[in-house]
């Protein structure tokens with residue numbers, strides 16, 4: 001027997017599940033609050049060009065997102081960013097290129113010159129101790145900061161990993177669990193004997209040397225393609241539909257109760273969300289100083305850097321060639337803030353000037369958008385897809401949703417009642 005699955009939330013997690021179930025012939029219905037699907041994978045129009053409002057790339061680890069993109073017929077549109085290094089704007093106001101062999105600032109080769117250039121010779125010498133320590137050292141560390149400190153010393157955490165993790169994840173390295181920051185890292189330290197060798201092995205495993213990739217035209221093409229494929233396979237996707245209450249056996253949408261097999265693909269509506277605030281300001285500027293990409297693909301900013309409130313800057317037209325092609329003669333940059341700046345465009349233009357050491361000549365367009373990140377659910381009590389269960393980032397969300405789809409399909413092939421039949425009640 002096949003019966004309808006009710007999916008609350010039409011972000012990438014919900015859409016991956018909906019598409020997979022629909023392709024397997026299961027009736028599926030998705031309820032999405034917004035007037036478009038995609039959630040945090042969304043377009044934003046700046047200077048007439050559709051850029052990404054939030055997620056702009058995916059981690060290539062495991063190949064799970066690339067495989068999905070290929071299934072959706074967009075394999076030829078997968079693009080890799082410019083290999084130019086990102087930079088670090090330090091607390092003394094100076095900027096240095098980040099070591100080229102690292103992951104999240106952890107050097108794959110602590111003896112490399114570019115490591116000593118960032119953290120100093122003394123700290124770099126300490127980092128090399130990692131190669132001599134027993135592999136077990138740091139295995140009991142709960143956080144990335146603790147692991148790196150145990151193996152490579154405080155200099156690597158303070159000078160590299162801390163600012164990089166803050167720029168990428170908006171969190172302190174001492175608050176980020178090892179496995180969510182770099183899945184498999186701990187096991188690789190044991191297997192390869194040192195943290196540096198573990199990092200080097202992870203980098204070698206990344207396809208074509210790039211740890212991230214994007215989609216020409218923007219990551220926001222992904223949810224659209226997912227939704228179109230799911231609908232073509234028979235799924236019903238309803239936008240502008242607010243789910244007010246969810247239990248394992250039903251949900252309430254616009255005051256109407258639907259009973260059935262519910263999968264939550266959104267944060268728990270019954271739980272107060274104290275998620276972090278993150279504002280992205282995208283500017284399209286006329287700034288000849290940017291023509292030679294003086295800070296590579298972007299800059300991560302040390303927390304106490306003077307005169308800057310941004311935590312990171314991405315030079316979009318230097319990072320992605322499709323954006324440079326779409327904005328000839330101009331530059332697009334994106335600044336990230338862990339707050340809602342009062343006058344976002346002015347603040348971003350000022351920060352851009354400080355980070356480049358040169359003023360911006362003219363701002364053609366500026367768009368700010370503030371996101372609130374959901375927190376992880378510890379005890380969901382029902383099937384859940386999306387980042388609250390699978391972890392942050394598209395690689396985690398897609399891989400997890402594909403796994404949940406397999407589990408549900410296996411269960412429905414062995415049980416006549418699962419997924420359960422949907423029934424709408426007034």
Ligand SMILES: Cc1cc2nc3c(=O)[nH]c(=O)nc-3n(C[C@H](O)[C@H](O)[C@H](O)COP(=O)(O)OP(=O)(O)OC[C@H]3O[C@@H](n4cnc5c(N)ncnc54)[C@H](O)[C@@H]3O)c2cc1C
Nearest residue numbers: 009011012013033039040055056057243266386387393394
């Ligand atoms: C600024 C920013 C930058 C990011 N950059 C990257 C990146 O470069 N690479 C990367 O891999 N990841 C990135 N991420 C993270 C990534 O985008 C997310 O982990 C992923 O998109 C989460 O997908 P999801 O389906 O779990 O959640 P969401 O995308 O949040 O989807 C949940 C959906 O549920 C809907 N919803 C919520 N409440 C209700 C309700 N009551 N009724 C009905 N529907 C509801 C929402 O409208 C939303 O569409 C970024 C995130 C942000 C915010």
